[in-house]
Amino acid sequence: MTEKAATARIPIHTREVLSTSDTVKRLDAIDTSAWSVHIEAMKRKQAGEAIIPLSIGDPDFPTPSYIIEGVIDALKKERTHYSDSAGEMSLRSALAELECGVTGKEIKPKQFSIFNGATSAIHGTLSAIANPGDNIVTCQPTYLGYESTFVCLGVELRAAATTPPYFRYDVDRTLELIDERTVGVLVNTPSNPMGNIVPPESLIRLYEECRRRNLWLISDEVYSVMYYEKKHTSLAKLAPDFDNVVVIDSLSKSHAMSGWRVGWTLSSEEFARQLREIALGTFFSGCPFIQDAATLALLHDEHAVERMRNEYRARRDYTMSRIAQIPKFSAVSPEAGMFVMIDVHEPSDQFARRLLDGTGVSVVPGTPSGMVTRRYVRMSLTQPIPVLTEAWDRIQAWLERESS
Template sequence: MEHLLSPNVLDIEISGIRKFFNMVGGRENILSLTIGQPDFNTPDHIKTAAIEAIEHNQTVYTHNAGVLPLREAIGDYVNEYYHLDYEPDEIIVTVGASQAIDITLRTIIQPGDEVLLPGPVYPGYEPLIKLAGGKPIYIDTRDSNFKLTAQQLEAHITDKTKCVILPYPSNPTGVTLNKQELTAIANVIEKKDIFIIADEIYSTLTYEEEHFSIAQLDQVKMKTIVINGLSKSHAMTGWRIGYLLAPIWLAKHILKVHQYNVSCATSISQYAALEAFTNGKNDPKEMRQAYVTRRDYVNERLKKMGVEVIKPDGAFYFFFKIDTSLSSFDFAVKMVNDVGLALVPGDAFSSYGQGYLRLSYAYSMETLEEGLNRLEKFILKSN
């Protein structure tokens, strides 16, 4: 009876990241630098807050948008760190950033609408666009150091364009956009009926410059939805707490989709999040410094191997070109078989990732050293 299923579901596949991870998972002596998950534990004070929430029976449904103290804390947090001004009614606490993206797309997309994406890009957007009835349109950013430019964006806008997704800092490339670059993009979109989804889940992990959000620009704030969360900043991937920021006229409609989708985010996780946004504001600093050390180490090792690489200024990934006639997938499989090292094939991030590999440095220095030793061995063997 499979033919009776929705064509939108039949048309999508499991993420290439997970597909490759699952393929090599469980094999002996495989060192994996594939998953973008912090190797830090959730800070103890946040775990304690969750335990206290259980003990105080804070285990019931909450307001659909999230408990008010949490939304107020998020508002204070984004104002302090990103200079953004949002009221509690313009904030929705979600089940991770992924659900925030899903309910936003289902609110704004109609069948046939086009959504612009800078490629290569995180593979989670395309399926959600298709499930909402939209059409993903990829913009090749390989010749602009993986940065979407205003010129590239303008060249791809049609009368069907409904939205552009700005996923910066980027997964898989680690690059980000500065104020000048985002202002140029805002100038293109300002007078057009196009939404902006700014996925800023890696915004606490920027290294040379402070993160700048396009929602800081008044000219596009009323058409911008900011997506963020605690998974990367506070090592809380499994807690599934994200949030979105949107002008009230839009947030009230997204909330309807959210309500019928999940009712509310988990109450216990919400109280843990409240602790993170109030007493855990400095938690990301130690992690960020560790990532800088790891990034610099990986960068130097790759350069010494002769690998063509763009040094990331955010997130915790390297996306580098491979010199081979093999596809990214076949190259990655051969590397697993030959030296026991797993990296994500670049084509998991759209066709524009073909010929690249993604390395996650969200691992200990010891693990990174061994992984890069294996990579160097494989490269020498292949040449």
């Protein structure tokens, strides 16, 4: 048989169109309208309009200069090659030393896994514990950024309703959502968007219930140092062990390093080993020069963090004083974080749009965080008080015009 004849017998398979994964289809189906106000606001700001963006949680503070100098020094030392997939040992050692001091426990560097931000850490954690069709349970209102991560992996986030106006994490309602496809419980403390600190007794109970039911307990603590009157207590301090516990944190908020993408998990050594394999298959390794600067940030952070925390507290207090002057609005003063959730007593999607068009001030509707906050908007504290003053003057004048 000739080569040409043999080739002719091999079936040629063709597709009508290029393939698209179910992951992409799931992500395309997400309702992103909540971000439309922010996206339009930024476009209008770039076009020269006097827009005041209060719609995103990106610190307005510059990254502290000593961290900038640290990354420059690391670059000069040619720290620009591959790193360990688990993260630089110097950074993991600094984290272990820090956590030993905070928790009073022996925390080892090998219990940490370094990721490209907290979102990447959550993605890696879910990849290690859940399969498509599984679910994680938590409470509303939720951080609106969770949705894309969970949808990407085909994991359902089931969120129990909580009671206004405080929307405290409700352990009983959360546990009621557990079914045969539940693999874990998620708690966000201090929380985004409410700024609530989950009390130690609730965290202990969640640990005990998850331990008894063989469920993972994931604690997202990105705002761990952005507390005000009441100090945050980490699950890492309260849990007797890390067999089923994963604590997630980052430098994005605490050190004004949102663009540096440095996050991590604290877990058992065995789970950290599994996360290393996840990291190896997704981003291979992080940036050594970034992690060197992150190490420096953790070793010399007290003054910078305290300064930012005090400024956020002042902005919170100012914002609450302006809300008190407007009969249409109500809000609970957040215990932590960089947002205030304002009850505007009407559907938040329409209100946010009208607010932008009427004042040039952008906020985020509360609907994506859960139906419990569908009448709320999230206002960030990521502008200095003079800018907040201008924003509130515009809002107050606009409301007066609307009511006249």
